[in-house]
Amino acid sequence: MNDKRTDGERPLAVRLKTARGRTTSSQQWLKRQLNDPYVARARAAGYRSRAAFKLVEIDDKYHVLKRGQRVVDLGAAPGGWSQIAAQRVGVAAGQGRVVAIDLLDMAPVAGVEFEQMDFLDPTAPDRLKETLGGSADIVLSDMAANAIGHKKTDHLRIVALVELAATFAREVLAPDGAFLAKVLQGGTEAGLLADLKRDFTKVVHVKPPASRADSAELYVLATGFRGTA
Structure with a gap:
């Protein structure tokens, strides 16, 4: 080079x-x-991936991560988002808890509890709440379905994954909780968006500066979970 x-x-x-x-x-x-300047910044800061800055920028704007919260990070590997969540909820100071979930193994992150499991497993919500010591305050998902290069199919795949993550979030979130997940440019499908607006008081789309300009990546943030009946 x-x-x-x-x-x-x-x-x-x-x-x-x-x-x-x-x-x-x-x-x-x-x-x-x-x-990519974010790659260099991630190395310098000791973050597992440049994706850590996406959560930093979203949280700096919307303030969804607060001291003492219980956080779930779906599809967490390699752990960049878990690192930020642990910092912002105060795990090192004995405040808050972060549980990372992934099918893949993940190197330990200081203060983060890791569960190697499929979040679609019927037992996953109960196992998660047991590990957390209660319901979650926020569910994070930076997961993306494997792309095949066909724009419409890739969009449908990631929306389906977000729908599954949202269903999981409803099962583990405490009232007034939040859900943040990756989608693709073009917005969230009408059905999913309607469901989120029904169950959360506010739903917005956000593209943080760390998300590459040429990427179709977008995030949906739903706050104020109304709770399950």
């Missing part, structure tokens, strides 16, 4: 030394990673 600097101040875009053996898509991904 060549990392040339202009006048000793700001680095120019990093270029790949060779593309041999790499597909076009992998070349594009690597170039994007090498030139």
Whole structure:
């Protein structure tokens, strides 16, 4: 790789030394990673991924994470969102709890309890509340279904995943709780949006600055859970 600097101040875009053996898509991904300021910031801050800054920016604007809260992080690996949640609810100071859930194994995150399980398992809500010591105040989901490159199909897949995550959230959230999940540009499907508006007092879409401009990624934030009947 060549990392040339202009006048000793700001680095120019990093270029790949060779593309041999790499597909076009992998070349594009690597170039994007090498030139992404959030990747460098994540390394410097000790965060597991650049995605940590998406939660930071959303929370800085909407203040959904508060001291003492119980937080669930769905599809948590590699753990960037769990790190931010633990910091903001005060786990190190003995306040709040964070439980990370994923099918994949995840390296330990300080102060975060990890459950390697399928959140779709019928026993998952009860197991989660037992681990948390009660109902959750917020459910986070940065999950994304595997993309196949067909825009409409990819959109439907991720909406279906959000619907499942929202159903799980309803089962574990305390009244006035919140739900934050990744969707795709074009908004949330009408049915899901209507369901969220029925069960939460406020629902908004948000695209944090850390979400790449050329990405179709978007987040839906639902606050003020009305509780289950």
